[in-house]
Amino acid sequence: MAEGDIFDICVIGGAGHVGLPLSIQFANHGKKVCVYDINPDSLTLIERGTMPFKEKGAEPLLKKALKEKSLSVSLNAEVISLSRIVIMVVGTPVDEFLNPKTGDLFKILEKYLNFFKPGQLLVLRSTVYPGTSRNIYNYLRNNGKDMGVAFCPERIAEGYAIEELVKLPQIVSSFTEEGLKRTKELFSVLTKDLIELSPEEAELTKLxxxxxxxxxxxxxxxxxxxANDYGYDYARIHHAMTHNYPRAKDFPKPGFAAGPCLFKDTMQLSAFNNNNFILGHTAMLINEGLPNYIIKHLEGNRDISSLKVGILGMAFKGNSDDKRDSLSYKLKKILEFKCAKVYCSDPYIADEGFVSSSELIDFSDVVILAAPHSVYKSLDLKNKPLVDIWNFYNGGYKI
Ligand SMILES: NC(=O)c1ccc[n+]([C@@H]2O[C@H](COP(=O)([O-])OP(=O)(O)OC[C@H]3O[C@@H](n4cnc5c(N)ncnc54)[C@H](O)[C@@H]3O)[C@@H](O)[C@H]2O)c1
Structure with a gap:
């Protein structure tokens, strides 16, 4: 470490879904890591050895790193200047018009500018609008910060970061040879499978x-x-499409495709290509239209204004406690407009007005399985009519 450095790595946004598992893994692979974040509640939990969200296998490694003092947390941005490498992994959402909020990252950089110092390496880990990394590199240089800048996208599936960070190949890119060398050294402690690209290629690869x-x-x-509109059993068709048929091996099953990444990154790509991304837009209409499709079928030719509906699972995917951009909430909103009552339940999300799963089943005329949490396998559905777009209970796709 250079003189004055206390940490190998400071992670800005280190308490988040990407930042925290990454911090934990670096701390368990010989690095001294400081988690910097503006969320005091998450930092308090982390400091106590408790994960602020569900992440498979993370808590024992967090506790170990705390015990060994290879991981610490801070609410004080000064820790940025005490670190050799700074990884930045704050959210990069799209706005209400589905355009990337490209200015947000710069506002954050501006806020911390005085804490950056020449000779540091800044690793951008957030998914960014193409060209952002180069703009950041230029911005720092124009402001007298002669630093290395790298873009190394995160590609884990949320909830499985701990195992995937050391399993997946890592894309590395930087603007200088020295920056690339340091970036490769950094990530080689997690994986030997490094893929070198230019920053622009790396940004596009992620999108x-x-x-x-x-x-x-x-x-x-x-x-x-x-298939459903024509009255066919899609479970049988999907099985036939994929069973021992290599060319359709990875063909997914239907279900809510949502969450904080896929939708907004598809829209970022579209914005980058001047909104000329018809495949992406069509995908958005289909995926975002699934709640409406379910309700249309629920209605059929009947009046549903007196119907009481239960939504089982409010997270954006099964076995997750993340409700960001979950289609369950879109479903809830439309149903609340059309039906007498909507009950919601999720074992991993505490939200005002939620009921337990057994209450939900008791109170509802019909139950919609929105997030297929494994714990629901043993649930007694008490013969309530069920909408199962996941074929979770192996009774076929029921709608
Ligand atoms: N969630 C995923 O599975 C996933 C996977 C791959 C890539 N990504 C990308 O990673 C990025 C982060 O996503 P996430 O899911 O971890 O978001 P997140 O909201 O869980 O984490 C972001 C963290 O940044 C903190 N933060 C916000 N402003 C800050 C500031 N000014 N200073 C310090 N900390 C600040 C927040 O408090 C939060 O803890 C996004 O670009 C996302 O697209 C996410």
Missing amino acids: FNNSWRYIKFAAANQFFMI
């Missing part, structure tokens, strides 16, 4: 990866809707 996944889900949802 292509997420958009591709989003488009695949849309294809699955569209096929399901076609």
Whole structure:
């Protein structure tokens, strides 16, 4: 470490879904890490050895790192200047018009500018609008900060970061040879499988990866809707499509495709290509339209204004406690407009007005399984009519 450095790495946004598992893994691979964040509640939990969100296998490693003093937390931005490497992984959302909020990252950089120092390496880990990394590199240089800048996208599936960070290949990119060398040294403690790209190639790779996944889900949802509209059992068709058939091996099953990444990254790619991304937009209409499709089928030709509906699972995906951009909430909003009463339940999310799963089943005329949490397998549904777009209970896709 250079003189004055206390930490190998400071992670700005280190208490988040990407920042924290990454911090924990670096701290368990020989690095001295400081988690810097503006969320005091999360930092208090982390300091006590408790994960602020569900992340498989993370808590024992967090406790170990705290005990060994390889991980600490701070609410004080000064820790940035005490670190050799700074990783930045704050949220990069799109706005209400689905345009990337490209200015947000710069506002944060501006806020911390005085804490950056020449010779540091800044690693951008958030998914960014293409060209952002170069703009940041130029911005820092224009402000007298002669630092290395790298873009190394996070590609984990939320909830599985701990195992995937040391399993997945890592994309590395920087603007100088020295920056690339230091970036490779940094990530080689987690994986030897490094892929070198230019920053712009790396930015596009991340957006292509997420958009591709989003488009695949849309294809699955569209096929399901076609089969269902014609009265065919999609479970049988999906099995036939994929069973021992290598070219359709990774064809996904239908279900809510949502969460904080896929939708907004598809929209970032579209904005980058001057809104000329018809596949992405179509995928968005199909995936975001699935709640409406369910309700349309629930209605059929009847009046549902006196119906009481239960939504089981409010997280954006099964076994997660993350409700960001969850389609369960969209479903709830439309149902509240049309039905007499909507009950919501999720074992991992504490929200005002939620009921337990057994209350939900008792109170509702019909139950919609929105997030397929494994714990629901043993739930007694008491023969209530069920909408199961996941074929979770192996009774076929029920709608
Ligand atoms: N969640 C995922 O599975 C996933 C996967 C790959 C990539 N990504 C990308 O990673 C980025 C972060 O996503 P996330 O899910 O971790 O978000 P998150 O909201 O869980 O974490 C962001 C963290 O940044 C903190 N923060 C916000 N402003 C800050 C500031 N000014 N200074 C310090 N800390 C600040 C927040 O308090 C929060 O803890 C996004 O670009 C996202 O697209 C996410």
